[in-house]
Amino acid sequence: MAIERTLSIVKPNATARNLVGAIVKLLEEGGLRVVAMRMTRLSLAQARAFYEVHKARPFYGDLVEFMCSGPVVPMVLEGENAIQRNREIMGATDPGKAAPGTIRKLYGDDVQANAVHGSDAPETAASEIAFFFPRSETL
Numbered sequence: 001m002a003i004e005r006t007l008s009i010v011k012p013n014a015t016a017r018n019l020v021g022a023i024v025k026l027l028e029e030g031g032l033r034v035v036a037m038r039m040t041r042l043s044l045a046q047a048r049a050f051y052e053v054h055k056a057r058p059f060y061g062d063l064v065e066f067m068c069s070g071p072v073v074p075m076v077l078e079g080e081n082a083i084q085r086n087r088e089i090m091g092a093t094d095p096g097k098a099a100p101g102t103i104r105k106l107y108g109d110d111v112q113a114n115a116v117h118g119s120d121a122p123e124t125a126a127s128e129i130a131f132f133f134p135r136s137e138t139l
Ligand code: CMP
Pocket: 054, 059, 063, 093, 111, 112, 113, 114, 116, 117, 118
């Protein structure tokens, strides 16, 4: 299986609840390696740009506001089949529908405050990694 990289973001509801370590533990125990990570605050312009693909969706404005409401922890994860593996460890977007033991089931509050974001495909993984990390930090 191919070694891939993907982007994960610990969302503001999870940083507020002191869950960064618990989430990283689940990702690492799930077979993924953290190769870059930092804590930051998104500006409105950054959050709008990051979620540009959802611009037409009714939840876009609320989602952007939520992502700016507190610190976030973007990280680059590496491993075999990392994009799909991360999605399995995260669980379904809606915590109410996520499988037991997944990050969103354990730590998601609702569909918006669902604890983590994860890239959904190789193209988005590449662009989302580049959004947060200069190449020099992911060598
Ligand atoms: P995320 O992986 O960050 O990507 C887009 C986000 O939109 C998603 O997780 C959810 O947090 C958020 N969102 C808010 N409302 C909805 C909804 N009704 N359906 C899907 N995603 C939603």
